[in-house]
Structure formats: C-alpha cells, structure tokens
Amino acid sequence: MKYDSLIVGCGLAGSVIAERLSSQGEKVLVIDKRDHIGGNCYDFRNDDGLTVHKYGPHLFHTDDKKVYEYLSRFTEWRPYELRVAASLGNELYPLPINRDTLNKFFKINLRTEDEAARFIELKKEKISIVKNAKQQVLSTIGREIYDAFFKNYTIKQWKTDPENLDASVTARIPIRTNTDDRYFTDKYQAMPLNGYAKMFESMLKNVDVKLNENFENIVKKISFEKMVYTGPIDEFFGFKFGRLPYRSLDFQFETLDREFFQEYCLINYPNEYEFTRITEIKHATGEKNEKTVIAREYPIEGGEPSYPIPNDTNHNIYGRYEKEAKNLKNVWFAGRLGQYKYFNMDQTVASALETADEILLRCKIKRKINL
Numbered sequence: 001m002k003y004d005s006l007i008v009g010c011g012l013a014g015s016v017i018a019e020r021l022s023s024q025g026e027k028v029l030v031i032d033k034r035d036h037i038g039g040n041c042y043d044f045r046n047d048d049g050l051t052v053h054k055y056g057p058h059l060f061h062t063d064d065k066k067v068y069e070y071l072s073r074f075t076e077w078r079p080y081e082l083r084v085a086a087s088l089g090n091e092l093y094p095l096p097i098n099r100d101t102l103n104k105f106f107k108i109n110l111r112t113e114d115e116a117a118r119f120i121e122l123k124k125e126k127i128s129i130v131k132n133a134k135q136q137v138l139s140t141i142g143r144e145i146y147d148a149f150f151k152n153y154t155i156k157q158w159k160t161d162p163e164n165l166d167a168s169v170t171a172r173i174p175i176r177t178n179t180d181d182r183y184f185t186d187k188y189q190a191m192p193l194n195g196y197a198k199m200f201e202s203m204l205k206n207v208d209v210k211l212n213e214n215f216e217n218i219v220k221k222i223s224f225e226k227m228v229y230t231g232p233i234d235e236f237f238g239f240k241f242g243r244l245p246y247r248s249l250d251f252q253f254e255t256l257d258r259e260f261f262q263e264y265c266l267i268n269y270p271n272e273y274e275f276t277r278i279t280e281i282k283h284a285t286g287e288k289n290e291k292t293v294i295a296r297e298y299p300i301e302g303g304e305p306s307y308p309i310p311n312d313t314n315h316n317i318y319g320r321y322e323k324e325a326k327n328l329k330n331v332w333f334a335g336r337l338g339q340y341k342y343f344n345m346d347q348t349v350a351s352a353l354e355t356a357d358e359i360l361l362r363c364k365i366k367r368k369i370n371l
C-alpha cells in the first residue's frame with residue numbers, strides 16, 4: 001500500500017494533522033496501538049447510557065478562536081464551565097484559590113478585591129527569582145496555602161517534591177482576589193455535544209485508520225513519503241539520550257445507584273487518600289440518568305505515558321532529541337509525547353495546526369522544485 005503520509009498515534013495531535021493533510025488531497029493512514037481512536041480524549045457510553053472518559057476528565061477550554069472554530073467543524077458543543085473544589089478535612093474550598101477560599105481557610109472576612117490583594121501581599125514570600133513550583137506558590141500566596149493545597153497533592157501527582165518541578169506546573173492555577181469560582185476563565189468552554197469519540201470520527205472521515213497496529217509492524221507493510229510521530233520521542237530514538245520520564249494515572253471507575261455522588265465535577269483531595277481527585281463527569285455532560293459514574297485517579301509509574309514531567313533535567317534531555325528530530329527530513333513530532341510538553345487540548349490543536357501548515361508548505365515547495 002502506498003500513502004502520502006503516515007501518522008503514528010490517533011490522539012488529538014495525530015487526528016488534527018491527519019484531517020488537515022487529507023483535506024488537501026493527501027492519502028493518509030493513521031495508526032494506533034490501542035483499539036480505539038481519540039487517544040486520551042477517548043470517551044464511550046457505558047451500558048447505562050452514561051458517558052465515561054476512559055483516560056480522565058477532558059474539559060475543553062480555549063481563548064483561541066481559531067482552535068474553537070476549527071474543532072466546531074466536527075462537533076456541536078454543550079457550553080460548560082468547570083468548577084472544582086479541594087476537600088480539606090470535612091470542608092470543601094473553591095479552587096483556584098479565590099477570595100472565598102481565603103475567607104473560609106483563614107476564617108476572615110475580606111470584602112473587596114483590594115482587601116484580598118493586601119492580605120495576599122502580607123502572606124506571600126519574597127523570592128527574587130522563582131525557580132520551581134514550590135517557590136511559585138510561596139511567592140504568590142505563601143506557606144499556609146502551599147502546605148494545605150499544593151504540597152501533598154503535587155507530591156502525590158508527580159512523585160517528586162514541588163521543588164523539582166517547573167514553576168509552570170502550579171502556575172496553571174491562578175490566585176484570585178475576586179470570587180470567580182470557575183476553574184478556567186477562557187472565552188470558549190464547552191463539551192463536544194455527542195462526546196469526544198464522535199468528534200474524532202468526524203475528523204477522520206476521509207482518512208484510513210488502522211487500530212491495534214504498531215509502528216514497527218506498519219513500516220514493513222506500507223510505503224509513505226512522510227510521517228508524523230505522536231508517540232514518546234525518546235522511544236522513537238531508542239532512548240539513545242536517556243529516558244524521558246512520564247507520569248501515568250490509573251482510573252478506578254465506580255457506577256453508583258444514585259443521581260449524583262458529589263456537588264462538583266471534580267473534587268481534589270490534596271492530603272487524604274492515595275488518589276488525587278474524584279471526577280463525576282456527568283456534571284459536564286449534562287446527562288439525565290438515575291445512575292452516575294465516578295472515577296478516582298491514582299497517579300502511577302509505568303502505565304500509559306500521560307504527563308511529561310516538566311523540569312530542567314528533562315528539558316535538557318528533550319532538547320537533544322529535538323535537535324536529532326530536526327535532522328530528519330520527512331518526519332515531524334507532535335503532541336504531548338512527541339514534543340514532551342504539558343499541553344492542554346487547545347494548545348495541542350494549535351500546535352498541530354501549525355505543524356500541518358508547515359508540512360503542507362514544505363510539500364508545495366518540493367512540488368515547485370520538481371516542476
């Protein structure tokens with residue numbers, strides 16, 4: 001079989017690039033070693049008719065109009081703004097930390113944004129150059145909040161002290177002086193109306209997809225001009241510069257004979273239990289059902305790679321692979337694992353769209369030279 005492009009991995013990055021290339025008339029094959037499309041965004045309906053996010057909660061949010069409009073070609077949306085709580089003792093606290101969280105936690109009564117800002121000013125530690133996630137939290141909100149909300153959650157999630165992680169990890173969560181309790185403030189926040197898997201199906205309409213197929217096998221069976229690899233970049237190069245570590249999650253699902261289990265879509269447990277959070281995705285899908293499904297998330301090592309671990313050591317290793325990747329003529333790397341970046345879904349799409357443009361431009365130039 002002869003293809004213009006082989007895409008390895010049928011997750012968000014791979015599917016976007018496959019769709020873009022096929023829309024320009026290319027013959028594209030996407031393979032995935034799993035038995036389903038959609039990568040970690042994959043969802044399905046269980047026997048009770050409830051949507052399950054097999055690899056954890058995926059809440060779409062973006063400020064990028066181009067990304068939103070692009071995905072809107074493949075799905076309708078159900079507007080949904082995520083709200084999250086942290087459970088400490090028997091109390092729930094809004095996350096991100098906002099004025100209500102501060103009032104409840106410190107048992108005070110800050111009434112305005114100015115009052116909250118002054119309070120935070122007194123709490124935060126002066127750190128001239130913020131070098132890691134611990135310093136990021138200490139320098140924005142101080143030690144008490146760090147100890148109660150961030151320290152143990154981060155150790156559980158990443159199996160390392162926050163000192164060994166980039167500041168960007170905890171900086172994902174802002175500190176607010178207002179009482180906005182939405183997890184994200186992006187302009188577009190929504191769930192694909194019929195689920196992620198259906199959205200991927202629509203993206204891949206004109207693409208050949210081969211599931212349960214691995215890379216080593218397929219290269220023996222087909223010919224192709226170029227390739228996009230969305231698996232772990234270190235594995236592609238035979239780990240020659242060392243292994244890049246990834247964090248994985250084990251999801252323990254439970255179906256309950258009640259309409260809802262908890263008040264929030266996500267409740268985090270920084271200091272108790274071995275799991276980090278309990279998700280009840282029904283809040284986000286809006287499904288009406290007498291039953292509900294919850295998922296407890298246990299961070300593990302050695303499962304399906306899900307999170308690149310952002311720190312200097314790993315960026316250095318990745319840098320060597322990246323350089324090697326640039327020397328390859330007709331191979332591109334994309335997505336969380338291909339680019340070793342803690343991308344959100346919208347960042348993955350934006351980056352994949354850029355990669356697709358680059359590939360198409362290169363092809364155009366090549367065709368011109370050949371003429």
Ligand code: UDP
Nearest residue numbers: 086149150151153154157169170172268270
């Ligand atoms: N975090 C934390 N406590 C929380 C929530 C998050 O310490 O209650 C830290 C933790 O290090 C986590 C990071 O902030 O990995 C980013 O959180 P986010 O909710 O963005 O993680 P994701 O949804 O990507 O797993």
